[in-house]
Amino acid sequence: MPLQQVAPVLSNIQIAEGIFLLTLESKEIAQLARPGQFVNIRSTDGSLPFLRRPFSISHVHEDSIDLMFNIVGQGTRMMASRRVGDTLDVLGPLGKPFGYEAHFETAILVGGGLGVAPFPLLTRYLKKHSKKITTFLGARTSRHIVSTNLENIQIATDDGSSGFHGTVVSSLESYWGSHALPGPKIFGCGPTPMLRALSETAQKLHIACELSLEGDMACGVGLCQGCPVETTKGERKYALVCIEGPTFNCNDIILR
Amino acid sequence: MVKESFTLRGVEFKNRVLVASGTFGYGNEVKELVDVNLLGGICTKSLSWKPRDGNPPRRIVETPSGMLNSIGLANVGVEYFIREKLPYLRTVETVIIANIAASSLQEYGDVLSLLEKQEGIDGYEINVSCPNVKEGGLSFGTDCAKTKEITASLRRRTEKPLIIKLTPNVTHISEFARAVQEAGADAISVINTVVGMAVDIHKKKPKLSTVTGGLSGPAIKPIALAKVYEAAQVVSIPIIGIGGIMTAEDALEFLLVGATAVQVGTANFIDPSTGVKVAEGMRSYAERYGVSDLGQLVGAMESNKEFSVLQSWL
Numbered sequence: 146m147p148l149q150q151v152a153p154v155l156s157n158i159q160i161a162e163g164i165f166l167l168t169l170e171s172k173e174i175a176q177l178a179r180p181g182q183f184v185n186i187r188s189t190d191g192s193l194p195f196l197r198r199p200f201s202i203s204h205v206h207e208d209s210i211d212l213m214f215n216i217v218g219q220g221t222r223m224m225a226s227r228r229v230g231d232t233l234d235v236l237g238p239l240g241k242p243f244g245y246e247a248h249f250e251t252a253i254l255v256g257g258g259l260g261v262a263p264f265p266l267l268t269r270y271l272k273k274h275s276k277k278i279t280t281f282l283g284a285r286t287s288r289h290i291v292s293t294n295l296e297n298i299q300i301a302t303d304d305g306s307s308g309f310h311g312t313v314v315s316s317l318e319s320y321w322g323s324h325a326l327p328g329p330k331i332f333g334c335g336p337t338p339m340l341r342a343l344s345e346t347a348q349k350l351h352i353a354c355e356l357s358l359e360g361d362m363a364c365g366v367g368l369c370q371g372c373p374v375e376t377t378k379g380e381r382k383y384a385l386v387c388i389e390g391p392t393f394n395c396n397d398i399i400l401r
Numbered sequence: 402m403v404k405e406s407f408t409l410r411g412v413e414f415k416n417r418v419l420v421a422s423g424t425f426g427y428g429n430e431v432k433e434l435v436d437v438n439l440l441g442g443i444c445t446k447s448l449s450w451k452p453r454d455g456n457p458p459r460r461i462v463e464t465p466s467g468m469l470n471s472i473g474l475a476n477v478g479v480e481y482f483i484r485e486k487l488p489y490l491r492t493v494e495t496v497i498i499a500n501i502a503a504s505s506l507q508e509y510g511d512v513l514s515l516l517e518k519q520e521g522i523d524g525y526e527i528n529v530s531c532p533n534v535k536e537g538g539l540s541f542g543t544d545c546a547k548t549k550e551i552t553a554s555l556r557r558r559t560e561k562p563l564i565i566k567l568t569p570n571v572t573h574i575s576e577f578a579r580a581v582q583e584a585g586a587d588a589i590s591v592i593n594t595v596v597g598m599a600v601d602i603h604k605k606k607p608k609l610s611t612v613t614g615g616l617s618g619p620a621i622k623p624i625a626l627a628k629v630y631e632a633a634q635v636v637s638i639p640i641i642g643i644g645g646i647m648t649a650e651d652a653l654e655f656l657l658v659g660a661t662a663v664q665v666g667t668a669n670f671i672d673p674s675t676g677v678k679v680a681e682g683m684r685s686y687a688e689r690y691g692v693s694d695l696g697q698l699v700g701a702m703e704s705n706k707e708f709s710v711l712q713s714w715l
C-alpha cells in the first residue's frame with residue numbers, strides 16, 4: 146500500500162562523479178519498502194518539471210530511505226540542490242518487488258550505471274534469506290562506481306580504468322566461463338540496451354533472470370496507461386511497468 | 402453550510418468536482434491514497450466493445466506545464482469492465498459515469514446498451530474526441546453532423562444522463578455544443594486534449610510513437626476556459642469544464658465562465674487527491690465570499706458583452 150508524504154531531507158551528498166545519495170525521512174515507507182520497489186518524487190512545488198520522477202529505493206534505515214541518482218535533467222538537478230531540512234513530496238513504495246525469495250542458491254546482481262541503485266536493499270534481503278551473492282557493476286570510468294553495501298563485487302568500466310575493460314554483460318559472460326555459480330538467478334537493472342543484452346545472455350546460458358525496467362512514467366500508480374512494455378504473457382500486448390513491474394521475468398517481456 | 406451539489410437529469414452529484422476519464426483508471430487503483438467518496442463523480446477510462454492494447458511506446462512526453470499523451474484508448478473492454486471493475490465502483494458512494502469510445506455508431510450503441518443492463522452506472526460520457534486513434538476518435542468529433550447523429554442515436558437508448566465530450570480541435574466549438582444540445586444531450590464536457598507534438602532533435606524523430614498526441618495540463622487551461630465560455634454563449638444545458646485544473650482557483654475560473662461542474666485530469670498523476678482538495682477549496686471560497694450555493698457562481702463573471710467571443714477572433 147503506497148503512501149503520499151512530504152519527507153524531510155536528512156542528507157544529500159555526492160558519492161561518485163555526478164552521483165548523489167539522498168536520504169529522506171519516512172519511517173512508514175522505510176518499513177513498507179521491499180527491494181526493487183520505487184518512489185515517485187515531486188522535485189518542485191511549482192510546475193517545472195511538471196510530473197513526478199521515479200527512483201528505485203536504494204536502501205532503508207530505521208526511519209529513512211536512500212535514493213541514488215545522477216543529474217540528467219531539470220528534475221534531478223533540482224533534487225541535487227535540496228539541502229538538509231528541505232522537503233520533497235514522495236509517493237511510494239510503488240511497484241512489484243524483486244523475487245528475492247524464489248528457489249535459487251546464488252544471486253547474480255548485474256547493474257549498469259545507476260542500475261546499481263536498488264542493489265543495497267536487495268543485498269540485505271538476499272542475505273536474510275541466506276543466498277550467495279555475486280555483484281557485477283558496470284560504469285563509464287572508475288570515478289562513476291558506487292559499491293557500498295554490496296557483496297563480492299566484479300567491476301567493469303567502459304574505459305578500462307578499473308576492473309574488466311568492457312560492458313558489464315560481457316564481464317559476466319567471461320566470469321561465468323571460469324567460475325562456478327551454483328543454482329543461479331540474475332537480477333538486472335540499468336539502461337534498456339544493457340538489459341536487452343543481459344536478457345539474451347541469460348537465455349543463452351539458461352539462467353533465470355529478473356529485470357528492473359526504466360522508462361517514461363506519468364503517474365506511477367496505474368492511472369495513466371503511459372508506461373507499457375510488450376509482454377509475451379497472456380492475451381494482452383502490453384503490461385504496465387509501474388504496477389506490473391518494474392521487475393519482470395526476462396522471458397515475459399520484449400525489450401525494443 | 403454551502404450548497405455544493407447539483408443534479409443532472411435527476412442524478413445528484415454531491416459536489417462539482419469529478420475526475421476526468423483516462424486519468425483515474427477505474428477508480429480502484431488509488432483507493433488507498435484518496436477517499437473517492439469525497440469526489441463529485443468518477444468518469445471511467447474510455448470503454449470500447451473489445452479490449453484495446455493501445456499505442457506502442459512512447460506514449461507520454463512531458464512538456465512545459467503539461468504533457469502529451471498518445472495512449473490510444475488502451476482499455477480492458479466493456480465486458481471485462483463489467484465483470485472485474487464495476488463491482489468495486491458499485492461500493493463507492495459517488496456518481497459513476499461510464500465514458501464510452503468507439504469506432505462506429507454501432508459500437509457506441511452496443512457498449513451503451515450493455516452498460517444499461519448493469520447496476521451501478523449513473524450516466525454516460527461519450528468520447529467523440531480522442532486524438533490518438535485512427536478509427537473514430539477525432540474524425541467523429543470534428544464532424545458536426547456525425548457528432549449530432551451519435552448523440553441522437555444514444556439518446557434513444559438511455560434515460561440516464563448523457564454527456565457528450567467535445568474536442569477543442571475545431572474552429573467553433575459552439576456549433577458542436579448547439580448541435581448536441583439539439584440532439585438531446587444532457588450536458589457537454591469541454592475540453593478533451595489539444596492536438597500537439599514534440600520532437601527529439603538528437604534522433605530527428607517525433608518523441609511520441611504516433612507523431613502527434615493530446616496535450617493536457619495547465620498549458621491548456623486558457624484554451625479550455627475560452628472554449629467553455631464560447632459554448633456557454635449558445636447552450637442552456639450544463640457544461641462540465643475540463644483542462645489544466647490543479648487548484649480550486651482554477652476550478653472557480655471555469656464556474657465563472659459558465660461551467661456547472663469541472664473535471665480534474667492530469668493533476669491526478671501528480672496528486673491523486675487533487676479532486677478532493679479542489680472541492681474543499683471551492684467550499685472555503687464560498688464561505689469566504691458568503692456564497693450559499695456554488696451554483697450562484699456559474700456564469701457569474703462580469704464581462705463586456707461587446708466583445709463576444711466569436712467576434713473578437715475576427
Ligand SMILES: Cc1cc2nc3c(=O)[nH]c(=O)nc-3n(C[C@H](O)[C@H](O)[C@H](O)COP(=O)(O)OP(=O)(O)OC[C@H]3O[C@@H](n4cnc5c(N)ncnc54)[C@H](O)[C@@H]3O)c2cc1C
Binds near residue numbers: 219360
Ligand atoms: C522504476 C524506475 C526507477 C528508476 N530509478 C532510478 C534511480 O534509482 N536512479 C536514477 O538516477 N534514475 C532512476 N530512474 C530514472 C529517472 O527516473 C530519470 O533519470 C529521471 O526521471 C530524470 O528526470 P530529469 O527531470 O532529471 O530529466 P528529464 O529532463 O526528464 O530528462 C533528461 C534527459 O534524460 C532522458 N531520460 C529521462 N528519463 C529517462 C529514463 N528513465 N531512462 C533513460 N533516459 C531518460 C530524457 O529523455 C532526456 O533526454 C528510474 C526510472 C524508473 C522508471
Ligand SMILES: Cc1cc2nc3c(=O)[nH]c(=O)nc-3n(C[C@H](O)[C@H](O)[C@H](O)COP(=O)(O)O)c2cc1C
Binds near residue numbers: 618664665
Ligand atoms: C493520459 C491521458 C489519458 C486520457 N484518456 C482519456 C480517455 O480515455 N477518454 C477521454 O474521454 N479522455 C481522456 N483523456 C482526456 C482527459 O479526460 C481530459 O479531457 C484532458 O486531459 C484535459 O484535462 P486536464 O488538463 O485536466 O488533463 C486523457 C487524458 C490523459 C492525459
Ligand code: FES
Binds near residue numbers: 368370
Ligand atoms: S505510469 Fe501511469 S500507468 Fe504506469
